[in-house]
Amino acid sequence: MTYCVGILLRDGLILMSDTRTNAGIDNISTYRKMHVLADADDRLILCMSAGNLSVTQHVLGQLAEGLPPLLADEQPRKIHHVPSMFRAAQLVGEAVMVAGRELKPALEEAGVSSGISLLVGGRIGDGPLKLFLVYDAGNFIECGADTPFLQIGATAYGKPILDRAMTYDSPLDEAVKVALLSFDGTIRSDLSVGLPFDMVVMPADPARPVIRRRIESDDAYFADLSRRWSMLLNESRATIPDPPFLNGAAT
């Protein structure tokens, strides 16, 4: 399994992914799910992936080589050449469709789950930061301000804290903290999601630096956050009065 979150705020874009992959419960390894689709002077576009690893790699391979040109004498179509983030999401969606056509029949015959989903985020030129969720059929949706995050993989464990705490106006550092709490809850409840995490933070202000960081299993900040959060949750629970309707049932 996998857990990836993309968060698009007024102040910037946050992408965070875990790195655990498994083929059966006894074959677990670490695999990067944060992929750079384009990193050039005029653009930084990343993609996070969940689902069948071979289908994902087929998509990434196509995007790296470029999709076949629409006219015979043109160049292969690459993320490096698209004029907008919308077109980038379209190209990723097209690669997902092609991979599905080529791989799904055999996978389905073998009874192997073939579904994937991708989060595509970044910026081209001076354009706005954008975040898209590309579904298994190649269609996609864009993240908006009302619910400023998109998730793929094991999404439910970490969703309540995002629902409670994440707004479009959350500051970047607060949002990174909430994202890490969302991952903390997920890895406690789902063994198929695990450290290290990959994180990319792109500030809306292009003058500020892009942060790329791998949060390792011995990361001091994450360990402290996790320990504090457990303690705070325990203390908070203790301050809530006990239910008044157990008269005589509880000691």
Next chain:
Amino acid sequence: MTYCVGILLRDGLILMSDTRTNAGIDNISTYRKMHVLADADDRLILCMSAGNLSVTQHVLGQLAEGLPPLLADEQPRKIHHVPSMFRAAQLVGEAVMVAGRELKPALEEAGVSSGISLLVGGRIGDGPLKLFLVYDAGNFIECGADTPFLQIGATAYGKPILDRAMTYDSPLDEAVKVALLSFDGTIRSDLSVGLPFDMVVMPADPARPVIRRRIESDDAYFADLSRRWSMLLNESRATIPDPPFLNGAAT
């Protein structure tokens, strides 16, 4: 969708279920998912249900009428007559198998999801409290002390708080509080789960009263718990230091 939790502690058994049911997103109604299978001097056995409503009712109908006797001159087999909770779970599982055989072919042909799952809990005579999860195939597992709870329906949203806070030695009132927090997180993230909740608390000590309560949408305690918990989570988050690795990226 549905959310039901059964919690089996040293001090007693807690069953809690929501009441929202939907056939499509535009056809939502309130439906009791906490069913009394037997309520007599020598036994109290309840069942909570998730999944296809018609299959569930087929199971409950069979159990009420009794399953066909094994010998021609015997009485129908009912939960009221089984000698142990294990036999009760077996009888429920048999009813699930029969319902599946009778209903699944037509439902699958119609493309309707036919799966159900059930939590069966209670006590017979002076025996110990027991809790079972009966799967769609009619097989079942018993709740043990290491993970003293079982969930059905939309289980993931509310699992992290149970994983963190629920132990076999939790007092009953604390455990009811944690169960309500688990429901609070779930209804925030999943519109298909909603108030009112049905709750039954059976103390391990047979001298103490069994509590049966419907927690309505205007329940003062639950509203206060939900408001306090939101406030406490916000305060707790604020006390965790911001990540140190966003140098220059965040304002």
